[in-house]
């Protein structure tokens with residue numbers, strides 16, 4: 001089973017805690033030991049936002065801001081690589097060919113950002129498409145996709161299951177509203193739709209949630225299921 005996991009920077013490294021990073025690495029190793037081919041994309045979290053805000057105040061343009069963000073995502077990727085040891089390719093892949101090459105050699109490939117104008121949400125979807133992933137998982141700080149921001153609206157309701165097209169429709173108005181933050185951004189949703197990627201959006205704070213979701217399909221987040229998609233084979237064994 002090919003799986004791509006996107007781990008938000010705010011999940012992996014809200015602060016620099018080696019035990020937290022080691023726990024996430026252990027969950028990824030467990031998936032690999034269970035026979036999964038695992039690609040990982042790591043986000044920048046609050047540290048990236050701080051760099052970006054500081055550089056914005058200094059007058060940096062959008063590309064410069066994005067390059068700073070990419071730098072932080074790659075630092076976080078290197079942190080995870082350090083925790084994964086021998087199983088992972090030594091440096092974050094600079095592009096999808098490199099990342100897919102690592103997976104073909106049987107290594108765990110870890111990426112950060114790749115180019116300005118997007119976020120690691122889109123990188124994870126592109127990587128999943130490039131490797132024909134059976135499953136794409138967004139391990140975020142939000143427990144799935146909601147009809148409103150659950151941090152702001154106490155009546156916000158979680159979607160249990162969506163089609164990729166429905167995900168695009170939900171994320172589209174959020175992308176227009178500067179204050180709202182979608183757990184998966186619009187470009188990523190469009191890529192999921194284009195590639196018919198089976199996707200799970202879940203709260204990745206506890207790394208064991210990730211292993212249960214990938215190995216058994218059990219989780220409390222949101223499933224995004226294309227019409228044409230069969231159950232991942234290991235779930236029906």
Ligand code: UTP
Nearest residue numbers: 043044045066069070113114115116117119120
């Ligand atoms: P993230 O993927 O962490 O951004 O990348 P985010 O979605 O804003 O973070 P969360 O999910 O809320 O924690 C950090 C920044 O790096 C740049 C963007 O500026 C992004 O906001 N970036 C990342 C790119 O420009 N290109 C990439 O491929 C990836």
